[in-house]
Every structure is written in C-alpha cells, then in structure tokens.
Amino acid sequence: MTQEKNVRGFWLDVLLCSTFVFTVLYGIANIFQLGILDVFDPIGQALGDTELTDITFSKLREDPEIDTNILIVNTGRLSSLEVAEQIRNLSKYNPKVIAIDVFYFCNEGFTDSINCPIAYDTARNPSFGGAIANAGNVVMVTKLLQSDSLYNKYEGDIDVFDSLQHSLEILRPGAQEGFANLETDAEHQEDLKSCRRFNPRVMVNGKEELAFSVRTAMIFDSVKTKRFLERKNSVEVINYRGNIIDMHGASEYAGRYFSLDWYQALDTTQFVPELVKDKIVLMGFLGENFDDTSWDDKFFTPLNKKFAGKSRPDMYGLVVHANIISMILNEDYITETPNWIEYAIAFIICFLNVAFFFFIAERIPLWFDGISIVMQLVQIIILSLLMVYFFHWFHVKLNLTATLGALAVVGTGFELYNSLAKQFWKLYLEKYLSKYVALLGSLSNYISIKRHEE
Numbered sequence: 520m521t522q523e524k525n526v527r528g529f530w531l532d533v534l535l536c537s538t539f540v541f542t543v544l545y546g547i548a549n550i551f552q553l554g555i556l557d558v559f560d561p562i563g564q565a566l567g568d569t570e571l572t573d574i575t576f577s578k579l580r581e582d583p584e585i586d587t588n589i590l591i592v593n594t595g596r597l598s599s600l601e602v603a604e605q606i607r608n609l610s611k612y613n614p615k616v617i618a619i620d621v622f623y624f625c626n627e628g629f630t631d632s633i634n635c636p637i638a639y640d641t642a643r644n645p646s647f648g649g650a651i652a653n654a655g656n657v658v659m660v661t662k663l664l665q666s667d668s669l670y671n672k673y674e675g676d677i678d679v680f681d682s683l684q685h686s687l688e689i690l691r692p693g694a695q696e697g698f699a700n701l702e703t704d705a706e707h708q709e710d711l712k713s714c715r716r717f718n719p720r721v722m723v724n725g726k727e728e729l730a731f732s733v734r735t736a737m738i739f740d741s742v743k744t745k746r747f748l749e750r751k752n753s754v755e756v757i758n759y760r761g762n763i764i765d766m767h768g769a770s771e772y773a774g775r776y777f778s779l780d781w782y783q784a785l786d787t788t789q790f791v792p793e794l795v796k797d798k799i800v801l802m803g804f805l806g807e808n809f810d811d812t813s814w815d816d817k818f819f820t821p822l823n824k825k826f827a828g829k830s831r832p833d834m835y836g837l838v839v840h841a842n843i844i845s846m847i848l849n850e851d852y853i854t855e856t857p858n859w860i861e862y863a864i865a866f867i868i869c870f871l872n873v874a875f876f877f878f879i880a881e882r883i884p885l886w887f888d889g890i891s892i893v894m895q896l897v898q899i900i901i902l903s904l905l906m907v908y909f910f911h912w913f914h915v916k917l918n919l920t921a922t923l924g925a926l927a928v929v930g931t932g933f934e935l936y937n938s939l940a941k942q943f944w945k946l947y948l949e950k951y952l953s954k955y956v957a958l959l960g961s962l963s964n965y966i967s968i969k970r971h972e973e
Contacts (some may be wrong), residue, residue: 522596524690529877530874531803531875533873533874533877534870535936536765536873536877536932536933536936536937537866537870537873538927539932539935539936540869540873540925540932540933541865541869541925542922543819543865543928543932543935544631544754544925544928544932545562545929545933547924548924551631552911559653559824560807560845563737563884568925569603569813570783570821571746571903571906571907572821572906572907572910572916573823574673574907575609575821575907575910576759576821576822577823577824578820579907579911579912582772583760583772583775584775585761585774585775585776585777586760586775586776586841586845586849587777587798588626588763588799588844588848589776589777589798589799589801589841589844589845590614590776590777590794590795590798590799590800590801591663591776591778591779591801591802591838591841592605592762592778592779592781592784592801592802592803592805593778593779593781593784593803593804593805593808593809593810594619594621594802594803594804594805594901595781595804595805595807596780597781597853599623599644599646599647599690600621600646600647601781601785601804602621602647603646603647603649603650604618604645604650604785604903605781605785606651606654606657606800606802607648607650607653607782608695608785608786608787609656609784609795609800609802610650610655610693611651611787611793612792612795612796613738613795613796613797614656614795614796614798614799614800615628615656615738615795615797615798615799616652616656616657616658616660616735616739616799616800617656617657617658617800617802618624618657618658618697618734618735618800618802618932619657619658619659619802619803619923620660620699620731620801620803620804620836620837620840621660621683621686621802621803622660622662622803623647623658623686623687623690623807624684624685624686624687624877625687626960635671636722644687644689644690647690648689648690648691648692650793651690651691651693652693652716652817652926655693656694656695657691657694657733658692658694658696658697658698658731658735658738658872659686659691659695660686660696660698660699660731661683661684661685661696661697661698661723661731662683662684662698662699662700663680663683663698663700663723663728663936664681664682664683665679665680665682665703666679666681666682670681674909675825678873680721680723681723681724682724683696683698683708687841690973692787695734695738695895696734697728697729697730697732697733697734697735698721698728698729698731698913699730699836699840701714701717701730701818701836701839702714702715702717702718702754703714703818706781711814711832712818712819712832713758713818713819713820714818714819714820714834714839715821716754716755716757717730717732717754717755717756717757717821717839717843718730718754718756719733719747719748719753720748720751720901721837721896730843731747731840731849732840732841732843732844733843733847735799735840736799736843736844736847736848739799739844739848740848741845741921743848743850745849746850747847747850747852750852752855754767754855755852755853756855756863756916757820757839757843757846757853758842758851758853758914758946759772759821759822759842760772760774760775760845760846760849760854761773761774761775761776761822761834761842762774762775762822762833762834762838762841763775763776763778763805763809764778764834765807766809766810766811768824769821769824769831769832769833770820770823770824770833770834771822771823771824773823776838776841777792777794778805778809780805780808781807781808782863783810783927788930791939795871799844801840801841801844801858802837803816803835803836803837803840803882804816804836804921805835805837806835810912811957814831816831816835816836816837817832817833817834817835817836818832818833818835818836818839819832819833819834820833820834820839822834833958841863851914852914853910853914853915854914854915854916855915855916855917856915856917856918857872857915857923860920861918861919861921861922862921863921864919864921864922865919865921867923868902868923868925868926869922869925869926869929870920872894872895872898872926872929873929873933876891876929876930876933879891883963891930891933892930894968895926895927895930897925899923899926899927900925902919902922902923902926903919903923905906905919906918906919907916933962
C-alpha cells in the first residue's frame with residue numbers, strides 16, 4: 520500500500536512539475552511576444568524570420584527541374600497601352616491562360632478625372648479592354664479588403680474579409696478573377712515580408728473566392744486543381760521549386776522558370792512561339808528590368824541564399840504565384856501537422872524528461888546537473904534534425920517549436936519547481952487545503968448524522 524502511494528505521489532509530482540514547466544514557457548513566450556526584450560536580443564531578431572525547414576529548400580533537396588508549363592513576363596513600369604500590346608503579342612500564339620498580376624483601379628471615393636485619370640482614359644482603355652476580351656482565358660487580380668468595423672468585430676483577425684477591390688470593369692471584359700493577397704508576417708505593405716504559406720480560398724460575404732494562382736491553375740488543369748482543393752486546408756505551405764533569372768544571386772535555384780523582360784514581350788522576334796503555345800503566361804511586375812535591384816513587391820522565401828539573418832528579399836510576388844501553380848500542377852504538396860499535435864508532443868516529451876529528472880535526482884543527485892544538461896542538448900539537436908529531415912523525406916512539416924522550447928527550460932523549470940513551487944505548496948497551500956478538506960469532511964459527517972436521525 521505504501522509503495523502504491525509512493526508511485527502515485529511520484530507521477531503526481533511529475534504531472535505538476537510538467538504543468539509548471541509549461542506555465543514558465545508560456546510566460547517567457549508572452550514576454551518575447553510583447554517585444555520588451557528585443558533591444559537586448561539582436562540574435563533573436565536576426566533569426567526571427569527563419570524556420571529550420573528552410574534548410575531543406577535551400578540546401579538538402581535535389582535541383583528542381585525547369586517548369587515548362589509556365590512563362591513569366593515582366594510588365595515593368597509600362598502603361599496600360601503598352602501592356603495591352605504585350606497581351607496581343609502573346610495571345611497570337613494561343614496560350615492556355617494569361618494571368619495578369621497588375622491592378623488598374625481607383626481608390627474608393629476618388630473617381631474624378633483628376634484623382635483617377637485612368638477611369639477617363641478613352642484612348643487607352645478600349646485598347647487594353649479589347650486585348651483582354653480577344654485573348655480569351657484571362658485571369659486578373661483582386662485584393663481582399665477588411666473594413667474597420669469587421670476588424671473591430673473580430674478583434675484584429677486579419678484573415679477575415681468582407682469585400683474585394685477590382686480593376687476597373689472596362690479593363691476586364693470577360694476576365695476571371697482571383698485574389699492576389701499572400702500570407703506574410705508583415706504588418707504593413709512597406710515592411711519586409713517573408714512568404715511561406717498562402718490561402719487557397721476564402722469566404723467573402725458568403726461567397727467563395729479563389730486565390731489568383733488557384734484560379735489560374737483551375738483553367739489550365741481543373742482535375743488537379745480540384746484534387747488540391749479537396750485537401751480543404753485554409754492555409755497551405757508553398758513547396759517552392761525555384762526562381763526566374765537572378766542577376767544578383769539572392770536566390771537558390773534561379774532560372775527554373777522561362778521569363779521575358781518587358782521589351783522582349785513587346786517584340787515578337789524576341790521569343791519563340793513554343794514558349795507561349797498552350798502554356799500559362801503570368802504577367803506582372805518584376806522590376807523596371809531584370810537587372811533592377813528595387814525591393815518593390817518582393818518577398819523573402821525559403822529559397823533565399825541567406826536562410827538565417829536575411830539581408831535582401833529574393834523573389835517577386837508574381838514568381839511566388841508561379842511556385843504555387845507549379846505545386847498544384849505537379850501535385851507536390853506539403854502537409855503541415857495541426858497545432859494540437861505540436862503541443863501534445865511537447866507535453867509528452869516534457870513529461871518524460873521530468874520523470875527521468877526525478878529519478879536521477881533521487882538515485883544519483885551528484886550527477887544530476889551534468890546528465891540533465893547533456894540530455895537537453897542531445898534532444899534539441901536530434902529533434903531539430905528530425906524536423907528538417909522529416910520535411911525532406913516525407914514533405915511533412917512537423918512543427919516541434921513548442922517541444923524545443925520545453926526542452927530549453929525543462930531543467931531550470933524542474934529546479935524551480937522543487938526549490939520554490941513545491942516548497943510553497945508544502946508550507947502554505949497544502950496546510951490550508953488540508954484544513955479545508957477536514958472541514959468539508961466534518962460537514963459531510965454532520966449532514967450524514969442529521970439525515971440518519973431524521
């Protein structure tokens with residue numbers, strides 16, 4: 520009986536200590552989330568936009584093949600009249616779909632001829648609209664918007680939208696549409712942006728809207744795209760294949776998509792029809808030219824050569840869309856484990872570590888510090904490698920961030936629990952709790968006696 524009580528007390532101690540460790544971890548995570556210590560943490564800030572699985576994209580896998588289904592065309596700073604000429608030149612050779620990641624719109628409330636001259640450009644608008652209509656299968660971009668009232672209603676949830684911004688109707692006759700918004704960690708458009716995930720579809724006022732890349736893939740191959748949507752993931756990890764030509768060496772796997780600079784698409788002698796026929800033609804901003812070093816509409820991706828402490832973005836938004844389309848058409852998806860699995864693994868690993876710490880603290884206390892530190896380091900290294908290679912081998916993104924955090928603090932948390940929390944419990948809380956339990960017992964006995972007398 521005494522042995523059974525000791526075993527029960529041991530596992531209760533392990534459970535309470537594990538809970539205490541997670542409480543400490545939660546407190547630390549919230550302190551760092553508030554940014555209070557950012558000024559003292561330059562290393563953490565440098566690595567803040569890094570994920571371990573980025574190593575798989577940039578260092579471990581075999582070189583991806585060139586995707587010959589996609590041609591990417593730079594519209595640069597061209598006027599709508601000049602972009603219309605590009606569209607006419609390309610549509611001559613019968614592409615399967617032309618997808619244009621360029622907005623032609625007026626800000627809400629500014630639709631007069633002074634603030635919105637494009638709406639009154641009677642010389643250029645018919646030319647552009649006619650090029651869209653004659654091309655046939657054209658996809659144009661929309662932008663997901665969120666009103667202030669909706670933002671307040673959902674307490675700042677940026678993934679809930681209630682309207683779309685469109686290009687002017689006269690400029691998109693017969694065109695299909697898809698939203699161009701990409702998921703980033705940036706609070707403002709001008710901030711540096713990392714892009715690893717995207718939303719395949721969202722609901723806007725009760726209507727399903729498809730992403731620009733998904734809508735384009737749907738026209739090219741509806742069977743594969745529908746299979747992709749059947750995964751029913753609200754967020755998908757992008758399985759990056761490569762970049763366009765990269766003059767400045769910022770990205771791994773450059774040249775994995777055929778591309779034309781703005782002046783080449785204006786001259787049909789600058790490209791061969793085979794580049795266009797039955798292909799997906801993506802048009803949008805890729806700098807003033809391919810040698811441009813500007814950061815406009817450019818993102819950090821896992822293909823950045825500096826996967827930690829990145830110095831400059833490596834991929835234009837249009838090329839991010841190309842990578843999403845490639846992933847869908849190649850049916851080469853990445854599966855991301857749900858959050859509950861992440862936290863369940865973290866608690867189990869923490870629980871087992873705490874149990875072992877109690878064991879060695881009782882049996883070989885002199886060796887406790889050395890063994891516990893070595894155990895933590897070895898497990899952190901093994902689990903970090905497991906995350907990377909699990910991703911590499913199975914295309915499964917196993918998020919063990921919470922587990923690594925728990926391992927980092929489990930030793931200190933264990934000692935705090937034994938020296939502070941447990942002692943506080945024994946000296947104060949247990950004393951008052953025992954009195955409370957005794958009082959409840961007396962009250963229960965009194966009620967039983969009274970009932971018996973009645």
